[in-house]
Amino acid sequence: MDKNVKIFPWNDAFNTGLTEIDEQHKRLVALLNELVNHLAHQFKSPTPDQVFEQLTQYIEYHFVAEETIWQHYFADDSANQDHRADHARFISDITKIKAELNNLSNTQVMENVLSYLTNWLAFHIVESDKLMAAIVLAMQCGSSFAEAKQHACSNEQLNDSIKALIKSVLGLHSEKEYIKIRIIRYLANCKEDGGMTTTGLQQLAKAAGVDQAEKIHVKKDLVQAIQQVTQETPCFRYNLSSHCSEEDCIWKDECKKMVAIWGYHLN
Ligand SMILES: [Fe+2]
The missing domain is CATH 1.20.120.50 (Hemerythrin-like)
Incomplete structure (x- = not known):
């Protein structure tokens, strides 16, 4: 997106x-x-x-x-x-x-x-x-x-x-x-408030039309569910090792941040 x-x-x-x-x-x-x-x-x-x-x-x-x-x-x-x-x-x-x-x-x-x-x-x-x-x-x-x-x-x-x-x-x-x-x-507010939260993403997912968003508790899954209802490829943090070429994607900053965190833990 x-x-x-x-x-x-x-x-x-x-x-x-x-x-x-x-x-x-x-x-x-x-x-x-x-x-x-x-x-x-x-x-x-x-x-x-x-x-x-x-x-x-x-x-x-x-x-x-x-x-x-x-x-x-x-x-x-x-x-x-x-x-x-x-x-x-x-x-x-x-x-x-x-x-x-x-x-x-x-x-x-x-x-x-x-x-x-x-x-x-x-x-x-x-x-x-x-x-x-x-x-x-x-x-x-x-x-x-x-x-x-x-x-x-x-x-x-x-x-x-x-x-x-x-x-x-x-x-x-x-x-x-x-x-x-x-x-x-x-996402702009997240930058100022310290990042995405599960509750915040659940509310966003619900507003976007994700069914039973409150039952999803993993941030990655919530973002992918939002991407799906907005007719986007559910690519958020899909593959830690691959380089994402979507320069203009609104999720890019958060995606990179989480890849960095998970990448660090995986090492
Ligand atoms: Fe007119």
Whole structure:
């Protein structure tokens, strides 16, 4: 399992067809994934609020850019007003989250925040931005506003199937990534607290979905059980004599440490 967490995988179904907006959405997703990594690894510098600030500043910049385009094509149409209101609500929610940044060391709080940000962004793009962009693109090809709106709305059925697809892809993907975040955070804490414990690993294994984790009492077996449920090769401390080539594995440090200890006892 590598050390990089990607809670929001970019998918071409998110493309609106308007290059400027698509590039900004990709940048937003990259910044969101950067924040996730930062929180998972609990990096001290830059601080989480600096990373969060960078993300919120970009969101504000993007909203202004988007609203300028919608204003040009939609003017006083209610879709434009609704879209602006959606943006404003999100900014207000982000301001509340900012005030709670100190609680992000609590894994559950962090997961709730990341899940809210990810889902809001994904569904806003698919449900709203894409529809607005389709109207803009049709108008750029010569349609009147009314024709463009009617045509874009008649494609709603297609949009529904994309929404269902994204829901399942994001759901399945983020479930795996949240487990990964818990593992990374546990291992980062172990570095400061003196290493992995059987109880700590049992709790982690249980959270990862290992069946009857409390009945496993050997650290190596617990880690291998976690590797198995996370669809990884259960290679942890598998062979003391062989050299591991997985440079980016999140278990590497603990694996090497235990190999060193057991290797010492075996000698
Ligand atoms: Fe938008």
